[in-house]
Amino acid sequence: MTPHPDPRQGAAVKAADRKHVFHSWSAQGLIDPLAVAGAQGAHFWDYDGNRFLDFTSGLVFTNIGYQHPKVVAAVQEQAGRLATFAPGFAVDVRSEAARLIAERTPGDLDRIFFTNGGAEAVENAVRMARLHTGRHKVLSAYRSYHGATSTAIHLTGDPRRWPSDTGAAGVVHFWAPFLYRSPFYSADEAQESERALAHLEDTIAFEGPGTVAAIILETVPGTAGVIPPPPGYLAGVRELCDRHGIVLVLDEVMAGFGRTGRWFAAEHYDVVPDLLTFAKGVNSGYVPLGGVAIGPEIAATFERRPYPGGLTYSGHPLACAAAVATIRTMAEEGVVEAADRLGAEVLGPGLRELAERHPSVGEVRGLGAFWALELVRDRRTREPLVPYGAVGEANAPMAAFTAACRERGLWPFVTMNRTHVVPACTLTDAEAKEGLAALDAALCVADGHTA
Numbered sequence: 001m002t003p004h005p006d007p008r009q010g011a012a013v014k015a016a017d018r019k020h021v022f023h024s025w026s027a028q029g030l031i032d033p034l035a036v037a038g039a040q041g042a043h044f045w046d047y048d049g050n051r052f053l054d055f056t057s058g059l060v061f062t063n064i065g066y067q068h069p070k071v072v073a074a075v076q077e078q079a080g081r082l083a084t085f086a087p088g089f090a091v092d093v094r095s096e097a098a099r100l101i102a103e104r105t106p107g108d109l110d111r112i113f114f115t116n117g118g119a120e121a122v123e124n125a126v127r128m129a130r131l132h133t134g135r136h137k138v139l140s141a142y143r144s145y146h147g148a149t150s151t152a153i154h155l156t157g158d159p160r161r162w163p164s165d166t167g168a169a170g171v172v173h174f175w176a177p178f179l180y181r182s183p184f185y186s187a188d189e190a191q192e193s194e195r196a197l198a199h200l201e202d203t204i205a206f207e208g209p210g211t212v213a214a215i216i217l218e219t220v221p222g223t224a225g226v227i228p229p230p231p232g233y234l235a236g237v238r239e240l241c242d243r244h245g246i247v248l249v250l251d252e253v254m255a256g257f258g259r260t261g262r263w264f265a266a267e268h269y270d271v272v273p274d275l276l277t278f279a280k281g282v283n284s285g286y287v288p289l290g291g292v293a294i295g296p297e298i299a300a301t302f303e304r305r306p307y308p309g310g311l312t313y314s315g316h317p318l319a320c321a322a323a324v325a326t327i328r329t330m331a332e333e334g335v336v337e338a339a340d341r342l343g344a345e346v347l348g349p350g351l352r353e354l355a356e357r358h359p360s361v362g363e364v365r366g367l368g369a370f371w372a373l374e375l376v377r378d379r380r381t382r383e384p385l386v387p388y389g390a391v392g393e394a395n396a397p398m399a400a401f402t403a404a405c406r407e408r409g410l411w412p413f414v415t416m417n418r419t420h421v422v423p424a425c426t427l428t429d430a431e432a433k434e435g436l437a438a439l440d441a442a443l444c445v446a447d448g449h450t451a
Contacts, residue, residue, distance in 0.1 A: 003038060003045070010035045010047025024148075025160065039066035042424045042431050044411070052406070053435050056413040057424050060222060060254050061285035063369075064326060064335055065424040071286050074325030078318055087114070087314035097320035100327045101282065101293065104263040107272030109293035113307075114315035118253030118279035119147025121290040122216070124309050125275045126151050128292065129214035129247035131308075132301045137207060139200075139215045141176035143224035146216065146251055155216060158224060159389040174203045176217065178227050180363045180374060181382065189230035197236040209244040214275075219265035222254035225418055226365050226372035234269040241274075247298070248273040253290065254370075257281030258330055258425045261340030261368030268367070274298055281425075283322035288313075339425035343368040346429050347421060350436040360385060360446035371421040373439075375401070378451040384417035385449060397449040404445040410438035 013035040023031060037047045042065055045051040057063065064071070078093060085091050098112040113128075115121045126138055140146065142157035153161055154169035175183045177196035184195035204212055215237060221227045241248040250273040255265035259281055262268055266276070275298060279290030313319075330336060343366065351371055355361040362376035375385040375398070385397050398414055405412040405419075413420040423435065 005049035006037070006047050010037065013047065041065040041067070042427050050409075052409055052411040053423075053431060053438070054411045055421055055423050055435055056411055057369075057422055058285055059280070060259070060413070060420075060422045061280035063258050063281035063339075063425045064284045064329060064333075065426045068284070068326075068329060070329045071284065071322055071325040074321045075286060075318055078321035082317050084313075085317055087310065087312070091315070091317055091320075093317050093320045093324060094315040097315070097323040097327075100324060101278070101291070104327070105276055105293040106264055106266045107295070109272070109276055109295050111294040111299045113292045113294060114320070115279070115290040115292070115311055116288045116313055116316075116319075117147075117290040118251075118277060119149040119152040119290075120311065121253065121277035121279055121292050122146045122152040122155065122249075122251060123149050125249050125277050125292045126155070126214060126216070127309055128275060128294065128298055128301075128307070129249060132298045133213045133245065133247060135211055135213035136170045137172055137212045138170060139172050139174055139203065139207070139212060141217060141221070141224075142173045143176060143178060143221055143227065144218055144251075145221075145223040146218075147253075172203065172207055172212075174200055176200075176221070176227075177230050177233050178225070179230065180365075190232070193230040193233040193236065196230075196233060197240070200237065201240060204240065204244060204246070209246070212244065212246050214247040214249050215241060216249040216251055218251045218253075218255065219269070220255045220260055220367075220370065222370070222420075222422075223415060225374070226370055226420055226422075228365065228367060229269065231269075234266075234271040238271050238273075247275060249275045249277065251277045253277055253279045257326075258336040258339050259368055259370050259422075261336065261343055263336055281326075283319060283326040286322040286326070287316065287319040289316070289319035289323055333426075335425050339368040342425070342427060342429075342432065343371070346432045347371055347436075350432065351421065351439075354436065354440055354443060358440075358443040358447055359450045360443055366421070369423055369425045369427065372418050373421070375417050375419065375446055377449065383451075385446060386417050388416065390416070397446060400449075401442050401446045404442035405438055408438040408441055410435055410442070412439075412442075 102110045140155040144157040146152045146155040153164045154171045177192045179192045186192035252264050256278045274295045276293040283289050351364045355364050360375050361373050363374040365372050377383040386395050402414050
């Protein structure tokens with residue numbers, strides 16, 4: 001489905017954007033945002049009639065694709081029945097969304113606090129952990145992204161933290177496992193897990209266990225590189241938290257709701273956190289929604305003690321209606337199982353085959369509909385194709401790769417020296433092969449920058 005091209009309308013949309021919209025993470029005078037005319041499933045198109053296969057799924061949130069008719073209809077129906085209501089009331093669609101989420105979270109995370117997105121979920125999870133423990137420090141990994149609000153940006157490890165980092169938010173960063181670029185000089189996954197846990201244990205000891213409220217980890221780090229943890233690592237973190245009375249928070253904002261081929265990525269590792277944050281895929285981003293799934297011990301803390309936090313739009317009926325429809329649709333259409341098969345049978349093998357032929361691909365990592373290609377100048381030294389945090393001319397090789405993808409009708413997710421393959425979980429085999437063919441051609445461009 002691609003409408004008739006209308007370049008004049010596209011120019012008007014672009015002009016209004018450039019005059020009035022202030023874009024995130026951008027130097028406003030240096031960007032040229034594409035004017036989008038529409039989207040359907042795994043594709044979107046512009047006003048010139050150019051159609052793109054979206055390997056970003058928005059910002060890794062359209063897990064069931066764009067414009068799914070069941071979710072669109074549910075939002076429309078809810079708008080006609082009860083478009084909005086304050087959060088302090090019991091509302092049927094809010095209660096049903098909470099029930100459906102609680103049924104799918106690991107273990108006994110049965111109470112749901114709703115937010116408008118992932119960063120607010122992280123903010124509130126940290127607040128809950130601090131109040132529950134009476135402690136102030138929170139440990140997070142350097143290779144991480146947790147959001148752009150005040151506490152969340154301090155917890156974030158990547159360079160987007162730097163301009164806002166006051167160094168006074170009670171946050172301590174540590175090295176989580178990443179065998180390909182191991183800070184521990186490990187030879188294999190078992191050694192990486194063991195050494196990373198020893199490093200975390202030392203960090204806790206030197207920070208003072210009695211001062212640490214929480215450890216927060218993305219179950220599978222997303223923006224930092226789609227880095228599945230080695231076997232035993234998350235179980236080891238769980239044990240350290242139990243030993244020292246520390247709250248374990250798993251951030252599933254990106255990895256949750258089918259992205260890894262499970263409802264939540266924690267299922268892969270048989271670990272139950274004390275708090276779990278979610279957003280994005282909970283309703284495929286159709287209406288902003290996030291939240292915190294809360295375990296019984298922390299919920300009990302606030303049975304007689306007021307929780308000092310809230311949002312005007314917490315559990316907004318339109319967002320909850322989208323969540324109810326999304327979760328039901330995913331269950332009815334086997335979306336989680338489809339993502340698992342897509343990764344195991346199509347994307348994983350296809351990406352590894354590309355790696356065999358392209359010297360610019362240093363490593364392929366992922367599961368489900370959640371993958372990354374590590375692009376390098378030299379496979380032997382593992383030198384990244386562009387330096388860490390590269391901008392401008394230093395980032396030219398990745399910019400050329402990105403342009404080559406778009407020329408071939410593929411919209412890639414590119415960050416630092418990586419391209420992430422994070423399409424809709426409903427991607428068909430034919431669409432996957434279409435995307436892999438475009439990647440194949442674009443990687444030839446990246447190969448031209450190798451040693």
